[in-house]
Amino acid sequence: MQQGIHVNGWRLNVKEKTFQVIVSVLIIVLSIYIASKCINTIVKDKAKGNINEAAVQTANFLVGEIIENTSILTQYMIYMENHGDLSEEMKKQILESVVTEYINGSEYSYDTNDPGYKQVVQLIYDKVNATEQPETTQLETVEETTTQPQTKVEEAKKELVPIPKMTGTKYTKDNLGSFKKVIERFYTVTAATTIRESDMPLDKALSEKFKIKGNNKKPQILIYHTHSMETFSNSNSEDKNTTIIGVGNRLEKVLSKQFGYNVIHDKTTYDIVNGVLDRNEAYTQSEKGVKKILKDNPSISLVLDIHRDGVNDNTHLVTEINGKPTAKIMFLNGMSRFKESGDISYLHNDYLFENLALTLQMKLAAEAYYPDFTRRNYINAYEYNLGVCRQCMLIEIGAQTNTYQEAVNAAEPLAVLIDKVMRGE
Template sequence: MISGNKAGEVTGEAINNASSVIAREIVENSGIMNEYMLYVENHGNISEMAKKELLNKIVSEYMMHSEYTYDTADPGYDQVINLIYENANYAEKKEQPTEKETKPKKKKAVAASANVIVPTPKITGRLYNAQNIGSFKDVMDRFYIVTEATSLYSGDIPIKSALNENFKIKGNNTKPQILIYHTHSQEEFADSSDDVSTTIIGVGDRLAKILKSQFGYNVIHDTTKYDIVNGKLDRSEAYDQARVGVKKILEKNPSISLVLDIHRDGINENTRLVTEVNGKKTAQIMFFNGMSRFKNSGNIDYLYNPYLYENLALVLQMKVNAEAYYPGFTRRNYVNAYKYNLDLCRQCMLIEVGAQTNTYEEAQNAAEPLAMLINLTMGKNKQGASK
């Protein structure tokens, strides 16, 4: 047996060791460092106490959503924060070049390397381009479902032009760049609970986190319940309500250049939209276009969309990149008659992540390759068809 002061010494040593392990795991396997550094960089002369409080908040939030369990009341928790804070302070100082330091890029890369959530994919499928993708008919047959209600013509999306169209997430992360919202906020999965993190909103949270932590984008995640009217589910007005809310956000944040409406599809109960990405069971996704056109009566004038071509071109590029880097991850692009608020900006996408037969874990896993595809198609170092 160990007693007295000796017991205290051993206990203290155990706490120190555990704190070091936990701190190292958090720094190496999460986006905490990047999130912290971005905040500090964007908020000027923030006090040391405020920095520590911020780090405490970020770490606590990470712990709450981690697959592991940490007790923030444990005596070692303060030591965890201190260790991470020392790491953050060290990284921050390393990013401030002295007169003798003229190559800070290497140091920044060291700090950023701990924030890899999604590994960079290799080309495992077919990389289509303007030369090998084929005719308009070939593309429709291979990549699209067009409902009987509408029509899609070659003049709507000249394939070569669409593949070469330039899409880019503009600005830097000092101001909002990406907006994620949910017209149908109440969409759930097979094992969803009362916790919103197990619904489509949880998928939006996951997508926002990756886009922020790994790729450094400034993201707003709007969790407004646009499909709730007078306390009840009412999807008949959801698009109108979402339009009002999203327009307000865009007016307040004109720096936003990408708008994502994240949904969950509804399918036959016997169908499972599951593939495997990076060893994880992952819900398949689908890009959704609205033509503002009825097949028989023509264009719907009151639903005019000045960005129809851009909408079509962007999701074609996303689909083509998915075929190259994540074959089997995306379903066929779906085209229907209405507008679906895709006219709110030049770079708008409506994306169906899985369906009601998927688990929420499968749906959240889908946020990982989706975030990577967004960055590959619209980020600084574009790849594939959009290069």
């Protein structure tokens, strides 16, 4: 059964977004619980016509906890942006319903029928939105002396990556076609290897479920770079932040700040071996590093190896997304198989099907939301450390002919696609 929120007889089917918001407001609920006695005091004093100044400050502290937490701000803004057709009153009631739903299902005790509860929700709503002068509530009798909350809201808005509407083709098992057609339309398979229908049965691949496990109190996503020395056309050789490392920085920031995931970005230089650039030995080195990180952080459930491709000097892999020049990306899969001699036993991958299903879903999501963003999925013979976990991808962002900024821009829609696929959209 799909979960929704009941508001005055309306059932709002917000699916995973509701869950995401519920998780995001955890800090709100904890703060409400801590401040509950002060809030009750406010209500009692209100009946006597005497608002306690210290209690008002406590309520403002509650709001401050939200304002200071950028991930909560961005999560809530995205939710409101995706439901722009709702009235302000309905949005306010959704906020109250989300908080109430969490409280009722948690170990914390708070009387949501208390008159002061609606005032707390109103105060939270006014401060977090801060898009216009908020209505005066009976809690706000102490004049505020700072505009810092509004400043932080504006800063958070600047960090938002727009959530796209579906402008491309939504592929399902009914219109995707045969396995042969899918390979012809969406894949490049090198002469060194093969991909068979038994490797990736389409119905099973489309229905395979992927998600980020746990909550963001522990690491959930690992970003690393087997080839950390890869540069772009205008990279500064003395500044790692203008290399593929900087692209990983932007991907990390969007995934963590906008979507609320707990991300580890491993910036280890794996492709310098004995002082020399060695991109083949780099996979041996990165495998050791990644396995250690996963052992130390078993909560991680998605691993991303972020590269940039190498192409002919006259090839420029660029499109436009959100009004910005954006490098095109490519998902790469290794089959651990040579076409002539068969399986490569020392490169066995227990998660070959899952890897293939995940990149297929990512490709189809891109076709629906960013039709010109992705290149054909690339299939080669080797394993590329994709067997380290079930949800593992190697992603090529642009190439040496792209500018650094074009590649950084590509990290933004990539983060959106990752979030959509991980939430089952």
